[in-house]
Structure formats: structure tokens, C-alpha cells
Amino acid sequence: MDALSRLLSLHPVRAGLDIRCRFGQPWNLPNPALPTGVAPYHFILEGQAQLQLPDSEALTLQAGDLVILTRGAAHHLSIAPATPATQASPVRLGSTAAPVMLHVNDDQGGGSQPLSDFLCGQFHFEAPHSNALMQALPELLLVRSAELPEGDGLRTLATLLRNECGGADGQGELRSGAQAVVAGLAAALFGLALRAWLARGGPQPGLLALLAHPVLQSAMQAMLESPQEDWPLPRLAGLCHMSRATFVRRFQEVGGTTPGEVLQQLRMARAARLLSYSKLGTAQIGEAVGYQSEAAFNRVFKKYSGLGPGAYRRRSRAAEAVGEEGGG
Structure with a gap:
């Protein structure tokens, strides 16, 4: 077993993926702070988003970007952040066995403005034995998969997740075993993100x-x-x-x-x-x-x-x- 695999086996991280958002502009999605050990993440499939944390400049996210907030910080994800919070309408894909809940707003790509399509989930660091791993990560871990080599696992994973979570428009026919497949892909997401971040020389002391x-x-x-x-x-x-x-x-x-x-x-x-x-x-x-x-x-x-x-x-x-x- 290689060193990173050993480290991840000793410091387990559980992954969850439960929401896919497809929003027409403008939209504004506030996210409250989460308990220690719970790290929300957003994976941009299409379009853009602005990530805003308290007391920091907004960060523009593009298609292929994965951002993990390892300390569970409160944040806004938006296009036009000054607008009121988006009233999203949950749409269950196909049946109660669907792997994610699709959230849409009133202008789901019907207008002239580009659509924002992204996945939302959480990574759970199991205390106390994952504390050291969590502390070795920055508060905001950003991986831009579009900058990774062609064929990189994270880029491939984005395509697989999109296909299993309703296809291109989010409302396609569900495939057999979608729940199990999405759970497995979400579990792989953290390891692939960590690998890409390490390869780009990201680590802080730890x-x-x-x-x-x-x-x-x-x-x-x-x-x-x-x-x-x-x-x-x-x-x-x-x-x-x-x-x-x-x-x-x-x-x-x-x-x-x-x-x-x-x-x-x-x-x-x-x-x-x-x-x-x-x-x-x-x-x-x-x-x-x-x-x-x-x-x-x-x-x-x-x-x-x-x-x-x-x-x-x-x-x-x-x-x-x-x-x-x-x-x-």
C-alpha cells in the first residue's frame, strides 16, 4: 500500500453527496457554519459561481472546480450575491431511490444567462483519529480539475457523477444501482482531490x-x-x-x-x-x-x-x- 493510501486508511473520511443544483441567474445560496469535523464541498459541473467567506474576497469558481471548506465555515455561493437568497425547488429524480435531490430555481436556464450546475455534499472527519489530517489541510482547499492533465481521475469523476445524478440536464432517466454508484464515487472524491492538491505543492505544515x-x-x-x-x-x-x-x-x-x-x-x-x-x-x-x-x-x-x-x-x-x- 502506498503512503497516501495508508494515511487515508488511518484517518478515515466519510463522504456524502445529496444535492445537485441547477440555477439560472441570478442566484444566491447561503450555507451556515457546520460542526467541527464536517466539511462541506461544492463541485462545479457547468457555469460559474462566486464563493464568499466572511472577511475575505470572493473567489470565482469555474466548471471543473472542487472546493472543500475543511473547517465547516459559513459561506455564500452565488451569482449576483446582493440578491435575496434563492428559493430553490427540490425535485426528486425519478423516485425515492434517486441518489441526490435536484434543486432548481425559477429560471433554470430558460433565459439568456448561463446556467450554474453544481453538486453539494459533505466530508465527515471521524474524531479523534482524523483530527491530524483535518488540521493538515487549509481551511479552503481548491482543486481546479480543468488545469489537471487530460484523463486525470478527478476530471473523469465529474463526468461520471453528472451521468449518475440525472445526466446533462439533471432530470434524465436513473440508471440501475445509481445510489450505490454515487456513494462510491463520492467516497473517491476526497482521495482524488487530495492527490491533485498534493501534486501541485499545496501542503501547509503537517x-x-x-x-x-x-x-x-x-x-x-x-x-x-x-x-x-x-x-x-x-x-x-x-x-x-x-x-x-x-x-x-x-x-x-x-x-x-x-x-x-x-x-x-x-x-x-x-x-x-x-x-x-x-x-x-x-x-x-x-x-x-x-x-x-x-x-x-x-x-x-x-x-x-x-x-x-x-x-x-x-x-x-x-x-x-x-x-x-x-x-x-
């Missing part, structure tokens, strides 16, 4: 910057692959062909943290996943992430998550059961 660094990534890959092992500084520095002092300094500059802190984050993220989805006992999980003492593991995990391993497992299993009952 886990992703370390992963993208041409030299320090060797240390990150080693810790990701085997977090249960001992990783003293000389060993990590050797992997990067640096002296210990140079390695520590560069790691701090690029990652904004220390190798020991990153290793502990990776260990606890893996432990959280094992507590949630495996039948291993607490002592076995502690050993699997590098702790020979169950008491030491319990102490560190509680500091990390706010709960002891047993309480965390019970809460995680209860939340999973509720999700299954609710269909999600």
Missing part, C-alpha cells in the same frame, strides 16, 4: 507536507508502514540520509511537530481503528501499535481520545449500530 517532502517522506513512509516498531531519531535520520540534528530541524520546519509526536498520532489512529473494527483485546491492540505495557497504552490512548480504550470501543460500536439502523 502530515501531508511531510508526506509530500522529497526527502522526509522516507521517514513518514516507514512510520506509516510499521508504527509499532521503535523509531529512534538516528534510525529515521538515516532513512533520510541526514544527520540527526538536521533531520529534527527540517522535520519541525516542514511538519510543524516532532517525529515522536507524529509516531504517537499514527499509533493512536491505528489503535482507534482496531478498537472500532477488530475483536482484539486491549492488550493485543496496545502491543500491535508498539506498547508492551497495557497500562501505558491505556494512559496514552485516553490522553489522545478523551476516553479509555474500552469506553472508546463501546461508543464506536454504538455509533456504528445507529448508522446501520439509519441506513448510513
Whole structure:
């Protein structure tokens, strides 16, 4: 498994896609702030939109642009933002089994003004083990897929999502399995966006910057692959062909943290996943992430998550059961 895949498996992000908007101009769509860990996103399929956050200049979004607000900030998406909030009319595509709800306004492309067609959804960062990933992202993550190479996965995904969410006009015949397909495509959206953003040198200090660094990534890959092992500084520095002092300094500059802190984050993220989805006992999980003492593991995990391993497992299993009952 490659390093980015390992990081995403340790720091899971759930994806949801539930609305497609097709608005004729003018339109104005206010979006309230969301709780910590919930990141709304908008994927522009056709036309333009203006994204406005409080105390910042408006950002013009074009067809192919994907924007993720990783901290759940309140924002407006609009053409002609001074107009009143758009009164959108929900249109269920075909049946209750449709993957998304189509929202239209009174002038759905019937006039001379261009149409704006976009998808809206949310990414959910699972606390606490996805906190480090969320904090490594900028508050506003923008990927312009039109600037990516022909055949890039994100560009292809836009076409697939459009086809599965009602076709070109949003009201086409639904295909068999559309709900499952859209759920899978939405799950892939975050990984593809992250890959494109990393390729363009986007990372700020944090886990992703370390992963993208041409030299320090060797240390990150080693810790990701085997977090249960001992990783003293000389060993990590050797992997990067640096002296210990140079390695520590560069790691701090690029990652904004220390190798020991990153290793502990990776260990606890893996432990959280094992507590949630495996039948291993607490002592076995502690050993699997590098702790020979169950008491030491319990102490560190509680500091990390706010709960002891047993309480965390019970809460995680209860939340999973509720999700299954609710269909999600």
C-alpha cells in the first residue's frame, strides 16, 4: 500500500453527496457554519459561481472546480450575491431511490444567462483519529480539475457523477444501482482531490507536507508502514540520509511537530481503528501499535481520545449500530 493510501486508511473520511443544483441567474445560496469535523464541498459541473467567506474576497469558481471548506465555515455561493437568497425547488429524480435531490430555481436556464450546475455534499472527519489530517489541510482547499492533465481521475469523476445524478440536464432517466454508484464515487472524491492538491505543492505544515517532502517522506513512509516498531531519531535520520540534528530541524520546519509526536498520532489512529473494527483485546491492540505495557497504552490512548480504550470501543460500536439502523 502506498503512503497516501495508508494515511487515508488511518484517518478515515466519510463522504456524502445529496444535492445537485441547477440555477439560472441570478442566484444566491447561503450555507451556515457546520460542526467541527464536517466539511462541506461544492463541485462545479457547468457555469460559474462566486464563493464568499466572511472577511475575505470572493473567489470565482469555474466548471471543473472542487472546493472543500475543511473547517465547516459559513459561506455564500452565488451569482449576483446582493440578491435575496434563492428559493430553490427540490425535485426528486425519478423516485425515492434517486441518489441526490435536484434543486432548481425559477429560471433554470430558460433565459439568456448561463446556467450554474453544481453538486453539494459533505466530508465527515471521524474524531479523534482524523483530527491530524483535518488540521493538515487549509481551511479552503481548491482543486481546479480543468488545469489537471487530460484523463486525470478527478476530471473523469465529474463526468461520471453528472451521468449518475440525472445526466446533462439533471432530470434524465436513473440508471440501475445509481445510489450505490454515487456513494462510491463520492467516497473517491476526497482521495482524488487530495492527490491533485498534493501534486501541485499545496501542503501547509503537517502530515501531508511531510508526506509530500522529497526527502522526509522516507521517514513518514516507514512510520506509516510499521508504527509499532521503535523509531529512534538516528534510525529515521538515516532513512533520510541526514544527520540527526538536521533531520529534527527540517522535520519541525516542514511538519510543524516532532517525529515522536507524529509516531504517537499514527499509533493512536491505528489503535482507534482496531478498537472500532477488530475483536482484539486491549492488550493485543496496545502491543500491535508498539506498547508492551497495557497500562501505558491505556494512559496514552485516553490522553489522545478523551476516553479509555474500552469506553472508546463501546461508543464506536454504538455509533456504528445507529448508522446501520439509519441506513448510513
